[in-house]
Amino acid sequence: MAAPLTLLLIVAVTIRAALFRSSLAELIAERVEVVSPITAWKRVVEGLALLDLGVSPYSGDVFHETPLIIYMFHFLVDYAEITFMTFVFGALCVCICFFFIYLSLMPFQFRKQKFALEADRYPMDSLELIRSPKEMYYVPLKVAMFYLLNPFTILSCVAKSTCGLNNAVLALFFLSTIKGNVLLSAIFLCLATYQSIYPITLCAPAMLYFMQRQYIPVNFHRVSFWWFIVQYLFMYLGSLFVLICLSFFLLGSWDYLPSVYGFILSVPDLTPNIGLFWYFFAEMFEHFRLFFLCVFQINVFFYTIPLSIKLKEHPVFLIFMQLAVISIFKSYPTVGDVALYLAFLPVWSHLHRFLRNIFLVSCVLLACSALFPVLWHLWIYAGSANSNFYYAITLLFNVAQILLVSDYFYAFLRREHHLTNGLYLKRKDGSEATLILK
């Protein structure tokens, strides 16, 4: 286990270092799929330059990172190599965190299911669905590989997108949640929220996970349930308050609030990206703009409630679903966000037998990834295509992502159904039954 992991790390670092040294690095850093107006390294450097000129970075509309990030880089930026290393570390950290998540996650999940089996809760023929420790042995390695060797992650890292940092904070949040550290979990979640509002929806799975772990029943009539929620929210909101005040004292003004969060929520920058917002709001009629803006933003947050109700027994899968929903429907998505939830896929390798259209979806995702630069070139440089071409590809890419996520959700629900009802279902007359959603 250690040897292949070391090899993997060496390969991953080599690829990144080679790309970083090559002339491709600048090209990658300009790609709209890889960097968004929030995460672009060029804009961070611009913010630093503004800071050096004595101008507030938030007085303009180029820099949209949070004050903590700018002051952190302000100390680091004199040493280009160190900055590069931080990004490599960012990527590695994410990988390692995943690794730990899984390490800690595995015995827990396994133990729970084993216990349930012994209690005769599961039918005997669903034993097939429960993974043996031998199968699960290589899953951490697969997760690491999926994240580290994913071209999306590599591109994002070489472009020095600050998305890597956000991913690292999120991974630390997963790790501390799985490890059962309530305070750290709240702090890391608050950091992630502070960076880009959307992770606030991860509050729900974190709380569900802790309650499951501490055997607190999810019941609205119990005091212990509410007490825990109040505790967690207090830690979460408290640290958010501290962070926001810290930023205020670092900067000396509240300018950053509209410039960071207003920018995320009101989508003034229509630079093309892989998301759904840019072309929609470029073509929007002015008097409907606010309405659709609200609809699209509520859409991101809204899924939290039904998903938490449906998946209250499975907070880890809920985290995955939330991450996927955020990265599909957020206002400035990049491939780095996609890579984060893709890294979860090996964890759900036991669902593969229930996936319906994984082949089609993965083909579409691959084809779209190849077509992004081609159509961009045709539109922007060659002038032989127009914006609709690029827009069509973003649509297709998002449809494929939606299909992928809903397919995994379907497979997960189906497996749960089989775990309780047995794998080989029979009709009343004894013939083989087919499951349908009703």
Place this chain on the structure above:
Amino acid sequence: MTPYGSSSLADSTHDALTRKSTTASRKMAAHRCSCWSWLLILFSLSVFVVADIHETTPVNDHHGGVDHNAQTAEQTADQPAVEERRWEATEVKEAATVDAAADIQGTSAPETVVPSSVPQPKDDFQEELVIRPLHSGDIYASFQFRTLWDTDFMRENKVSHYRLFPKSLGQVISKFSVRELHISFTQGYWRTMQWGQPFIPSPPGAELWVWFQDSVTDVDATWKELTNVLSGIFCASLNFIDSTNTVQPSASFKPLGLGNDHSFLRYATLPREIVCTENLTPWKKLLPCGSKAGLAVLLKSEKLFHSSFHSQAVHIRSVCQDWQCKTTSWELRQTLNSVFDLHNSGQTKREWSLFKMFSRTLTEACPLASSSKLYIDITDNPQGEQFELSPATSLLSQAVVLGDRRTFSVYDLTQETTFGTVRSLNLLIRWKSNEGEMLRPLLHAERYVAGYGLQTGEIHTLMYNNHPYRSFPVLLLDSVPWYLRLYIHTLSVTSKGKDNKPSYIHYEPSKDRVKPHLLEMLIQLPPNSVTEVTVQFERALLKWTEYPPDPNHGFYVGSSVISSLVPSTVAMHTNSTRERPLFSSFFPCKEESSYFVRIYTEPLLVNLPTPDFSMPYNVICLTCTVVAVGYGSLYNLLTRSFQIEEPNPGLAKRIANVIRRMRGVPPL
């Protein structure tokens, strides 16, 4: 009211105006119907007659006398320099103003009868035309009309009586508390390399900069209102000036008059503005004589706009009246510059005349003007080897303008002799040689956009210092619209292959849809060098309603403004601007060794990526469909549960079962 009217009557010397106010006072008198007011009218009419007589006869005499005196004085000063040509005294104008003052005093002598509490409005109008044959063979014609008025627009009681100063502008000044106002409309680009420096520079399109009084509390709102009012006055699209193209330069613009605080300055350009007849007509109407008399008769729009360069401007400022600057007066300068390309007008012979350029000749000076002069630059033609001038004039003048001592032939239009026997002046220049070498102006600049594609780009500004041994600092001002996102960390300034760090940088980043980028730098230009300023930008994708009707034409970026004190070859006059010809006295001169130059670079035309304008409905439908696919599939999985599929019995079987149930037989 009556004392005021009569005092102005006594004061005015022009008949048209006098008639107007006479009728005004007649009306009032009719109202009052008192006998002493009739007496007053009789008295004022008699004053007018006296004044008129006084005007027609002795004033010319006065001028001639002063001229003669000055000329003799000059002749004694430098006798060997002149042969049979006379040198015009530069003190003439001061003498003329003293003269006018004397006139006023003379006419206002009987005024003591009328009780008057209002100070005398003292105003003065001068007009002049400078014609300079350029090296390239083109002709540069520069008109300047100056109205000076000792009044205070900011006083408590409103200024309501206007004589020479246009009332529309006076009201603008007092309503918006304007301290200084400069507006220019330009068609074409001034080619510094071929034509040298213009007397009054202006960027292509419209330019407006205004200093407000420090009593203005909300400068931005006042500015917005002012631009709308000016838009109406000049029939131009100045109402398109809003916060997205207005900047507040910190150093590049110094007030040309009095006043200092930069928070009251607003500057905006509209590089896309097209200047045409509808802008010229309101501009001409501001002149005291309109286009009826004086130099303004030459301003015929069909000829003026058939030129390589056309620029008209209005400059309002307050200037000192005397050395100690105890009292100030308002100055209105209307300038019009144009460059005629006589090669292109299908002529083989290189010769031009006033008639060929303007399809008019001069027949008289504006009767309201205290001075009306026509200057021809003959510096390059001292012995008459380059061109020949007819009718020849014996009056010469020297002026130090733009760091160079130039010699001019002067035609004084207030003198009858200028027009000769035909009562009309049609200047004619015949070129003898036709070589025209390129100039090497000490400072010139150019700008372009580099890069390809619609994603990013780079603005290059090149500044040439052609001085052989002296370096001098320049102030570069760039105002870039928000949709070109500048990256200030990519700013590089290099001269002679070395990094040239600006000693002062003032940068204000843009806000999307709110304000533009403002970049001001103080750069030292080494001698005999090219300094290159580059900065990268990113092109934004706009909303489909934000594009102009021809989106693929591109977006204009206004000219950079380069302001500099350029070392002068001759000593500059640092004294008051009053005694010098108008063209050399626009920019105040603070030191002897250098002179102020402002240069405008080319405006840029930048393409932005465009969305498909034909399919907003399609995009809304398609994107909403994708969101609905996401919502639908999650909704499906969230609300439904897995069930074993019961086979659906066929239609025949169902019908059979219904029948069987009716028969009471168990179903199939």
